[in-house]
Amino acid sequence: MPELPEVETVRRGLAPVMEGHMIMRADVNRPDLRWPFPTDMAARLSGQRVERLRRRSKYILADLSGGETLLIHLGMSGRMTVSGDPLGRFVRDHPAMQKHDHVVLHIENGARITFNDPRRFGAMDLMATEAAPSHRLLAGLGPEPLGNAFNEDHLVAALRGRMTPVKSALLDQRIVAGLGNIYVCEVLFRAGISPRRKAGRIAAPRVAAMVPLIRQVLGEAIEAGGSSLRDFRQADGELGYFQHAFDVYGREGLPCRRDGCGGTIARLVQAGRSSFHCPRCQR
């Protein structure tokens, strides 16, 4: 579910109620999500002040005052929602416990942060802050698409010689970290490149042209508060609205939006994932 824009949206929503504030208590309602929680997670979170809330790819990282970092991944269906903070920004009072509320953080300012994840593909872990870059889930990640290390030279080099379809290559988090199925579909549409095209067989200028388009799509999606299909909510419970701006995702059978194209959006399955595209103007 949540790709980079959704995770960044959640991070921005959580930051004002978490940064600089202490976690008084953590309720951990089950032993695991995708993997077992770290040993004594509730105790290791309790009494810690959140120094900084960061994002790396689709992961949220909370640096704690005691020298550990909490890693959070939302998987496909994870939500982190805030209730009852004293700033008055969040109108929702503390709701009754919902099904799949797996972890609840009680913040010293009165806010409550609830991690709800029906499918339990999400994850949480704790590590020494200085060891975070080498954590097994973070170590292999490619550059941040909105950062300086992600540029034309990098993408051209990363795709060179690759026989995998460009769709799969852009989903490969080692090449660029944070894109998921929706935004890859949207990027390829804007680039006019077929999702089937072999990554290493695209001329370098066309590969280079994807770099600003990737930044553009992600930037617009963050501005819109992410995309809400079924599960995603911002930290304050509000919906994102970038889904209304999709050119191809979920638009099978509908007309292509490119001026003068006249094509019809089609869906194909690659590596088990839907690739929405316009067969007419994506080559």
Place this chain on the structure above:
DNA sequence: ATGGGGGCCTGCCGGC
């Protein structure tokens, strides 16, 4: 090494 497919889970939606 690289690419493809299965599997992990629950929920929802459409068709019959």
Place this chain on the structure above:
DNA sequence: TGCCGGCAGGCCCCCA
């Protein structure tokens, strides 16, 4: 109304 198949934003792991 009810059941069933298909599908879902991620990503690890195994196999060829």
